Amino acid sequence: MKAAPEAQKRLLDLAELDAGLDRLRHRRRTLPELAEIDDLSKNLARAATEAIAAETEAGDLAREQTKAEADVDAVRLRADRDQKRLDSGQVTSPKDLASLQSEIASLQRRQGDLEEVVLEIMERREAADARVETVKGRRDEVAATLAVAEGRRDGAFAEIDKEAAELQSRRPAITADIPDDLLALYGKLREQSGVGAAMLHGGRCLGCRTSLSIADLNRIRAAAHDEVVRCEECRRILVRTAESGL
Ligand SMILES: [Zn+2]
Numbered sequence: 001m002k003a004a005p006e007a008q009k010r011l012l013d014l015a016e017l018d019a020g021l022d023r024l025r026h027r028r029r030t031l032p033e034l035a036e037i038d039d040l041s042k043n044l045a046r047a048a049t050e051a052i053a054a055e056t057e058a059g060d061l062a063r064e065q066t067k068a069e070a071d072v073d074a075v076r077l078r079a080d081r082d083q084k085r086l087d088s089g090q091v092t093s094p095k096d097l098a099s100l101q102s103e104i105a106s107l108q109r110r111q112g113d114l115e116e117v118v119l120e121i122m123e124r125r126e127a128a129d130a131r132v133e134t135v136k137g138r139r140d141e142v143a144a145t146l147a148v149a150e151g152r153r154d155g156a157f158a159e160i161d162k163e164a165a166e167l168q169s170r171r172p173a174i175t176a177d178i179p180d181d182l183l184a185l186y187g188k189l190r191e192q193s194g195v196g197a198a199m200l201h202g203g204r205c206l207g208c209r210t211s212l213s214i215a216d217l218n219r220i221r222a223a224a225h226d227e228v229v230r231c232e233e234c235r236r237i238l239v240r241t242a243e244s245g246l
Pocket residue numbers: 205206207208209210231232233234235236
């Protein structure tokens with residue numbers, strides 16, 4: 001392949017610009033905020049699950065309390081009814097009176113027991129409600145920290161994208177100076193190894209940092225100025241400049 005030496009030198013400008021774009025892409029991929037956001041998202045999912053579990057437990061206990069209170073009410077109603085019968089003076093037989101009094105006493109004991117149950121549920125419910133508040137508080141805290149990290153990430157992304165757009169906008173002016181076939185070769189090499197062209201500097205390929213052999217240097221010296229030469233080591237396009245050591 002042949003290309004004017006000036007066009008070949010433009011490859012170095014293009015390679016520098018593309019390296020800048022690569023650095024920006026790398027920075028975008030490896031922003032510390034990304035790992036932080038990943039961790040926080042996992043924490044948030046865990047906290048949200050805990051909050052749901054705590055709320056479910058508190059809800060179950062609230063229903064349990066309602067049911068236990070209804071049990072107390074039912075027993076109290078029966079005891080009240082019996083007490084009214086007793087107070088009405090309608091029950092006169094000593095046997096029936098004794099039976100009624102015994103039932104009232106039994107209902108009162110039962111009511112006391114059931115009230116104990118209500119109290120016990122209320123205590124558990126209080127603890128569960130407190131846990132709901134704690135867990136929801138933690139969840140909200142993680143969500144807020146996550147939102148801040150996402151904001152930082154978006155800010156960094158915007159800055160990187162702005163720099164990338166600026167570099168990208170300078171690219172056409174450079175590629176316009178490079179013939180299509182050379183540009184295509186550069187593009188193919190860039191796809192393969194990340195860098196399409198490198199300077200030959202002091203007898204070394206700056207792409208792979210290899211010092212060229214005497215034979216290779218002699219071959220390059222003998223090549224026409226418009227010949228596109230390649231590094232034998234890394235196959236990149238070697239661009240000759242005044243500093244090539246030829
Ligand atoms: Zn090389």
